[in-house]
Amino acid sequence: MKENPVITVIIPVYNILDCLERCVRSVTAQTYKNLEILLIDDGSTDGTGELCDRLAREDDRIRVFHKGNGGSSSARNLGLRQATGEYVGFVDSDDYIDPDMYERLLRAVADYDVTAAQAARDEIDADGRRLPDICVPPSEPEVWESRDFFRELLLHRGDCSFCTKLLKRELFQDRFFPEGKLNEDFRLLIQMLPQIGRIVSLPQQCYHVFYRIGSNSRKADPNCFSRVYADCVENADLAQDLARGDAELATVALRFAVFQRLEYLLHIPIPQMRKDNQTYREIVSYLRKNWLRAMKNPVLTKKNKLYHTLFALSPAGVRRVHRRLRSCNFTDESV
Numbered sequence: 001m002k003e004n005p006v007i008t009v010i011i012p013v014y015n016i017l018d019c020l021e022r023c024v025r026s027v028t029a030q031t032y033k034n035l036e037i038l039l040i041d042d043g044s045t046d047g048t049g050e051l052c053d054r055l056a057r058e059d060d061r062i063r064v065f066h067k068g069n070g071g072s073s074s075a076r077n078l079g080l081r082q083a084t085g086e087y088v089g090f091v092d093s094d095d096y097i098d099p100d101m102y103e104r105l106l107r108a109v110a111d112y113d114v115t116a117a118q119a120a121r122d123e124i125d126a127d128g129r130r131l132p133d134i135c136v137p138p139s140e141p142e143v144w145e146s147r148d149f150f151r152e153l154l155l156h157r158g159d160c161s162f163c164t165k166l167l168k169r170e171l172f173q174d175r176f177f178p179e180g181k182l183n184e185d186f187r188l189l190i191q192m193l194p195q196i197g198r199i200v201s202l203p204q205q206c207y208h209v210f211y212r213i214g215s216n217s218r219k220a221d222p223n224c225f226s227r228v229y230a231d232c233v234e235n236a237d238l239a240q241d242l243a244r245g246d247a248e249l250a251t252v253a254l255r256f257a258v259f260q261r262l263e264y265l266l267h268i269p270i271p272q273m274r275k276d277n278q279t280y281r282e283i284v285s286y287l288r289k290n291w292l293r294a295m296k297n298p299v300l301t302k303k304n305k306l307y308h309t310l311f312a313l314s315p316a317g318v319r320r321v322h323r324r325l326r327s328c329n330f331t332d333e334s335v
Contacts, residue, residue: 004034007102008085008169011093012075013052014042019094019210020051026096028059032103037062038079043069073177073184080172088169090162094210101206105166112143112200118165119206126212135159137203144201146193151249153190154239154256155299160186164207171195182228187235190242225272229264230279236260254290255299258308261287262335265311265319273316287312307335 009027013020027037039062041049049066056062065078076090087106091097101119108117120137122130135158144152152158162185171192177184236257243253261283265273273280287294287308294300294308310318 002086005087005106006034006036006085007032007087007089007106007166008036008038008079008083009089009091009102010038010040010076010079010083011091012040012042012072012079013044013048013093014069014072014075015044015046015048016093017046017048017051020048021055023091023093023096024055024062026099027091028061029099030097030102031100032106035061035102036083036085038082039064040075040079041066042071042075043067071179073179073181077176077179080169080176083169085169087166088172089166091207092163092209094212095163096208096210098204098206098208102166104202104204104206108141108200108202109166112141112198114143114196114198114200115171116165116167116196116199117202118159118199119202119204121159121161121164121207121209122205123209123211126210131211137205138201140203142201144199146196146198147246147249149199150190150193150239150242151252153186154243154249154252156256156259159201160189161207162189163209165199167196181231181234182226183231183235186232187238190235190239225267225269229260229267232260233257233264233279233283251297252299254293254297255304258287258290258294258297258300259304259335262304262307262311265315266307266322266335268319270316270319270323273319284311284315304335 011023011027024037024039027035037059039052039056041052041064049064052064056064063082065082067075067078072092080088087109089102089105105117105119109115121135122133125131149158153160175188175192177188181187236253236259240250240253240257243249264283268280275281291308291312295305300308307318
């Protein structure tokens with residue numbers, strides 16, 4: 001690693017006036033100063049673009065790019081094409097980071113001789129309350145081989161977010177985020193893992209996710225079904241393809257594929273559980289065809305297998321019962 005390398009921080013921005021300044025100032029306040037900060041305005045209509053320009057006038061490390069609306073992946077990809085740093089990081093515009101996050105990550109990359117490092121994260125709600133950890137931080141730094149990190153992701157124990165990570169920019173050569181998709185970080189990361197080789201995970205929760213109702217995967221309307229669930233199923237199929245040839249990983253990947261389909265069926269509104277819904281029909285068919293394999297799978301829990309069996313038999317009926325039980329607080333939505 002050359003001394004004092006440039007870190008490019010890419011921040012996709014869209015109609016986020018209430019959070020953007022906090023986000024950007026948490027980046028400009030980093031103890032590591034050699035930053036290139038790219039604000040990618042993805043067609044904002046509420047004055048956010050003008051705020052980007054004002055922030056850039058206050059700090060010459062900030063560059064702003066205005067583009068038509070194309071989604072977060074589209075904005076990140078533009079940032080990658082414009083990046084000049086040796087290393088790349090990402091921050092979502094409603095989140096914020098600790099002042100020493102990039103200093104810690106860069107030091108870890110050098111100390112452990114890896115191409116990528118990640119910090120831990122926490123989630124904060126709109127009232128400032130800390131929510132339970134989605135990804136439990138390690139008690140001390142851990143270095144993961146790519147295969148083992150892939151396994152942790154498939155067991156829902158790893159962190160697939162690019163926002164918690166610092167990576168060599170060369171890893172993105174000819175690789176971009178899938179546009180028009182959700183759960184895009186997972187999809188790109190599992191494809192990149194062989195090139196990453198090893199990744200170090202730090203215990204410090206330096207990245208702070210602002211949990212707000214109304215985001216793509218957190219809709220307040222129970223009748224609104226985010227496409228993230230279908231995208232997660234698609235990504236599970238990719239994971240199964242990547243795991244082929246490795247018996248242990250294939251076992252874990254089957255567990256992951258079943259789990260993501262159960263999540264889909266637990267969240268799809270009952271009126272959308274129709275025969276003319278091709279994705280729904282294919283998911284039920286998968287559970288029926290793979291029932292015996294799932295029952296023999298040592299990684300799936302008894303609860304997973306019970307839900308699998310019930311959904312394979314009568315998916316809409318199970319959901320109606322599940323909805324009634326949930327209204328009486330007798331169950332939750334987890335599988």
